[in-house]
Amino acid sequence: MDAFYASVEQRDDPSLRGKPVAVGGGGKRGVVASASYEARKYKVRSAMPGFKAAQLCPHIHFVKPNFEKYKAVSNQIRNIFFQYTDLVEPLSLDEAYLDVTHTKIGPPSGTLIANEIRAKIKKETALTASAGISYCKFLAKIASDINKPNGYKIILPEEAEKFLEALPVEKFHGIGKVTAKKMNAMNIFTGLDLKQYSKIQMAKLFGKPGRFYYDIIRGDDNRPVNPNSERKSIGAERTFGENLVTIEQMMEQVERIAEILLKAINKTQNPGRTLTLKIRDGEFQTFTRSKTHPYYLTTKEAIVSTSKKLLLDNQAILNEVRLLGISVSNLQKETNTSDQLQFEFEEE
Numbered sequence: 001m002d003a004f005y006a007s008v009e010q011r012d013d014p015s016l017r018g019k020p021v022a023v024g025g026g027g028k029r030g031v032v033a034s035a036s037y038e039a040r041k042y043k044v045r046s047a048m049p050g051f052k053a054a055q056l057c058p059h060i061h062f063v064k065p066n067f068e069k070y071k072a073v074s075n076q077i078r079n080i081f082f083q084y085t086d087l088v089e090p091l092s093l094d095e096a097y098l099d100v101t102h103t104k105i106g107p108p109s110g111t112l113i114a115n116e117i118r119a120k121i122k123k124e125t126a127l128t129a130s131a132g133i134s135y136c137k138f139l140a141k142i143a144s145d146i147n148k149p150n151g152y153k154i155i156l157p158e159e160a161e162k163f164l165e166a167l168p169v170e171k172f173h174g175i176g177k178v179t180a181k182k183m184n185a186m187n188i189f190t191g192l193d194l195k196q197y198s199k200i201q202m203a204k205l206f207g208k209p210g211r212f213y214y215d216i217i218r219g220d221d222n223r224p225v226n227p228n229s230e231r232k233s234i235g236a237e238r239t240f241g242e243n244l245v246t247i248e249q250m251m252e253q254v255e256r257i258a259e260i261l262l263k264a265i266n267k268t269q270n271p272g273r274t275l276t277l278k279i280r281d282g283e284f285q286t287f288t289r290s291k292t293h294p295y296y297l298t299t300k301e302a303i304v305s306t307s308k309k310l311l312l313d314n315q316a317i318l319n320e321v322r323l324l325g326i327s328v329s330n331l332q333k334e335t336n337t338s339d340q341l342q343f344e345f346e347e348e
Contacts, residue, residue, distance in 0.1 A: 001129050002150060005034035006036035006039070009021060010036060016061055019036075020039035020041075020061065025048070032050060077125065078096070080121060099225035111133050130149060132152070137225065157219075165192040167191045172191070172216065179206065182206075194217050195217050233329040235264075236261040238257055238324060247311065254311065265297075265328065270333045273295065273297065274328065276288050276290040276328075277310040280321070281318075287314070
């Protein structure tokens with residue numbers, strides 16, 4: 001979907017149409033959850049602090065998020081997907097992979113089906129969607145971003161090699177800013193540069209993801225569309241109205257976040273063995289620290305004690321803290337085929 005949350009708000013409030021809109025982010029400590037394309041012209045992006053969005057675009061309109069409404073619209077869209085195939089793997093409320101190799105209805109063409117789906121979404125929700133069409137998930141994902149908003153891109157098998165060799169490494173889905181910066185420092189700027197390294201070299205340089213990078217630069221992605229994908233982690237996080245400056249304040253917030261996390265674990269009946277503490281400081285630097293147990297974390301006491309120990313062991317980075325989060329992974333119900341990462345979170 002195109003700027004999903006912001007587009008829903010513009011659809012439902014005519015006074016916002018054609019104007020720069022940010023969902024979330026309006027308060028002193030807020031963060032932008034979604035920015036309309038009018039706002040993006042001013043370089044406003046999701047995950048940006050609200051005050052920075054206001055600096056870039058002084059006339060931006062901040063709207064409080066309504067996730068129940070977004071979920072309802074998302075369900076409408078997924079119902080359209082299921083008219084064509086049962087092989088639907090949601091990535092979030094506004095994005096999904098579809099395998100249309102064998103479809104229930106529609107022409108035997110991924111491109112024609114994608115455009116039929118986009119037309120139905122527009123008719124039923126008054127919202128626009130963009131699509132990427134290719135023979136594997138990695139290429140379809142990249143293609144879906146190329147002609148946004150309200151467009152589509154096809155990458156044929158015979159086009160994949162040339163396309164991937166010319167692609168900047170920061171555009172590769174799965175290569176984040178830190179890894180891209182490391183690659184640039186090694187004079188790796190494009191897929192062709194990356195292709196010069198062997199799989200063993202890639203693994204040594206970038207760990208386990210290096211083997212994935214080696215495959216995808218060659219257009220080799222055999223991951224199936226998995227409609228039964230399980231969560232890989234469950235988490236909760238909180239952004240604070242004022243930065244936390246003492247370890248006592250941080251300990252107190254860990255207790256509160258642990259309660260929220262435990263409710264999510266109990267709701268899904270899916271505890272995990274690895275706990276990760278997320279810390280974002282006043283300069284918007286984010287750190288994570290993890291500990292894996294031989295047992296599943298099923299009580300508040302276990303979650304709190306591990307989180308507090310991670311806090312105490314890392315006091316050197318605890319200057320001023322604007323966000324704390326706790327998540328669990330190595331989940332009891334985790335499947336080997338899942339590549340999906342989801343978080344449940346709570347913010348102030």
